[in-house]
Amino acid sequence: MTVGQGDTESAGRQPYEYVIIGGGIHGTCLANYLLADGGYCHDEVRIVEPRDELLASFELKARQCGMKTLRSTFVQHIDSEPFSLESFAEGAGLGAELVATDDYPSRPTLDLFLDHARAVIDRADIDDCHRQTRAIGIDSSDDSLQIETPDTRFEARRVILALGLGADPTYPEWAAGLSDGAPITHVWHGEFDPSTAAAFDGETYVVGGGITAGQLACTLSEQTSVTLLSRHQLASALSEADPYWLNWRHLERELHSLPPGSQARHDRVRAARNDATIPPYVERRLDEARDCGALDVLIGEIVCAHATENGLLLRFADGTTDSNAQVILATGLDPVLDHPLVSTVAESLSLQRGTNGFPVLDDRTLAWQRTDGSPSPVYVSGALAEPSVGPFARNVIGARRVAERLLDPPDQADSRRATPRYSGTS
Ligand SMILES: Cc1cc2nc3c(=O)[nH]c(=O)nc-3n(C[C@H](O)[C@H](O)[C@H](O)COP(=O)(O)OP(=O)(O)OC[C@H]3O[C@@H](n4cnc5c(N)ncnc54)[C@H](O)[C@@H]3O)c2cc1C
Structure with missing residues (x-):
């Protein structure tokens, strides 16, 4: 598609290193990784998110259904250090908000999870990267990508799609x-x-x-x-799936061994998800x-x-x-594959889609492949990344798995590395 003629946010400056589309759990977590662990500065990262606050979409949904505690464990949050939420709770005298669970690690209350997430956002000043607008298209020119929104354009070397679970509620x-x-x-x-x-x-x-x-x-x-x-x-x-699926080694053996974009991959993920x-x-x-x-x-x-x-x-x-x-x-959301941006971007950048329309990603880098098999500068996180990141892709922890591959992809020869740094429950 052709990018409109509006103002360009990045006019007169270098393209952003990353523009993240979606400021939910995944987009915010990835921005934190890029700033804190990736060595990028605030001027190099933008989050395009139409809501006025980061994480607002998740918080609204959680409050609407009366969720009191997270289903996931205390090591699954938006920060890069697994025990960050636990330390935060202890430091703030909120240890009682880590709820003991039979045969499972403790889970945070929703309030604790969100308070910790806001502390991470404040610490890294992630709000400074947030631009309140909606991405409606992406085109490429020379060595960069042009991200179109209704009011401006962003120029970036790389884009991460972090669009969430699906745009619209499902009605019978x-x-x-x-x-x-x-x-x-x-x-x-x-x-x-x-x-x-x-x-x-x-x-x-x-x-x-x-x-x-x-x-x-x-x-x-x-x-x-x-x-x-x-x-x-x-x-x-x-839990949403067996914790084995948190581990890259397991994912490589059970998922990446199947052809990219295949029905077999899709079926394996569906069978693993509870x-x-x-x-x-x-x-x-x-x-x-x-x-x-x-x-x-x-x-x-x-x-x-x-x-x-x-x-x-x-x-x-x-x-x-x-x-x-x-x-x-309470019948869920339409699949994220129906999100209009997915087909728009696939078409304008000639990107490959597999079974049921999922993006075909390079399993090592999570770059969306072009139809000629070469890697594009568009990366994918969340539910859209399921065929490579597996049954937990859409969950909080899925964002950490994506950050690992973005910042430190395994060598081609070394793609059988285990999940770095954390145990299977993180
Ligand atoms: C109520 C609820 C409870 C959950 N509990 C847990 C749990 O306990 N543990 C767990 O691991 N997982 C849980 N999940 C699953 C998952 O972790 C969450 O859905 C999480 O919010 C997913 O993060 P996300 O960033 O992919 O999506 P979201 O947080 O929904 O963020 C996506 C963002 O993309 C934005 N966006 C969409 N289109 C565009 C566009 N065109 N331009 C710019 N921005 C756009 C949206 O506005 C939104 O803010 C839960 C899900 C729900 C709904």
């Missing part, structure tokens, strides 16, 4: 025809607020069978009557709410819904109905 088909005022929303809708939802005078159905639905149902059941509606039996898993599962500590909250009579769990599916004067009339797959209901969907 039966919800499509409902009028705007109908009492149905999605937990990731920008305006959703659990305290307003709890004021509904009728039964609240939380639709979904994973951790988000579980946490939301527990939170709402503290104030109103809730049915958690899942189309499958609730399944339990402590998607749509609920950790035991949320199961316990659900059980307690059930025991108090504040929550029901129903296995089934809504097949149609009509808006009436008294809330929704719902029909379920088994033929039963309920009336005077509101629905809150």
Whole structure:
């Protein structure tokens, strides 16, 4: 695509070394690595993020679903030193916010995780790199990349795509025809607020069978009557995948040995991820709410819904109905592969896409390959990097794995190196 004619942020200066697109967990963590460990200065790194604060997207979602603690462990955070969060908690007298977990390392509360992340942002002055705008395209000229936004352009030697999980909430088909005022929303809708939802005078159905639905149902059941509606039996898993998948050696053996861009890689990642599962500590909250009579769990599916004067009339797959209901969907986000920037960038820079449209990356550097097989200066982090970074790519720890490859890629001959510095649980 052709870059527009607006002002250029970097006019009259050298291109930035890195422009990171997305200031969420991954973009912020990578900026911290580049500044703290990579030796880059603030003038060389930009984060393009439309929200007014870094990490705002994650915080909003976490608050919307009533998340109290992270699912991941205390060594998984945005700083580069594994025990940074633990030291921060001890120094601030917040040791009690590291929650002991059976057969698992402690997990931080959401507040502790975010307080620590803000301390990292302040320490490295990462806000100084943040430009509040949205990337809408990337083109190449001479030796650099031009990143287009609605108001300006950035010139960079390298770009990192850190776009997150997906741009839009997923709505089931039966919800499509409902009028705007109908009492149905999605937990990731920008305006959703659990305290307003709890004021509904009728039964609240939380639709979904994973951790988000579980946490939301527990939170709402503290104030109103809730049915958690899942189309499958609730399944339990402590972590998103087996911790072996945190280790580069394991990833190289089990994933990188399969052809890049192949269905086989995709299938291996899907099989390893404990998607749509609920950790035991949320199961316990659900059980307690059930025991108090504040929550029901129903296995089934809504097949149609009509808006009436008294809330929704719902029909379920088994033929039963309920009336005077509101629905809150916890049905996830559309795949990040549907993010418009992914196809725009692939097209304008002739980049290779594999099964289901995933970028085909160089496993050693995480550079997105061109269709001629050469490495491009576009790097990928987060869910988009799953075929190379594996089942934890989208998680907090996935950003650290990407930083390792960006700053210190293994030699071609030495790509069987183990995960540096940290144990398997980091
Ligand atoms: C509620 C919740 C709880 C989670 N809990 C955990 C957990 O405990 N442990 C764990 O390891 N993982 C967890 N995850 C998974 C994962 O760690 C988080 O989703 C994390 O936010 C992913 O980081 P990210 O940077 O990829 O995405 P995000 O944090 O969502 O950031 C992506 C950013 O990209 C920006 N963006 C998108 N398009 C553009 C564009 N065109 N231009 C510029 N910027 C753009 C967005 O505005 C957003 O700020 C959780 C996820 C959710 C939703």
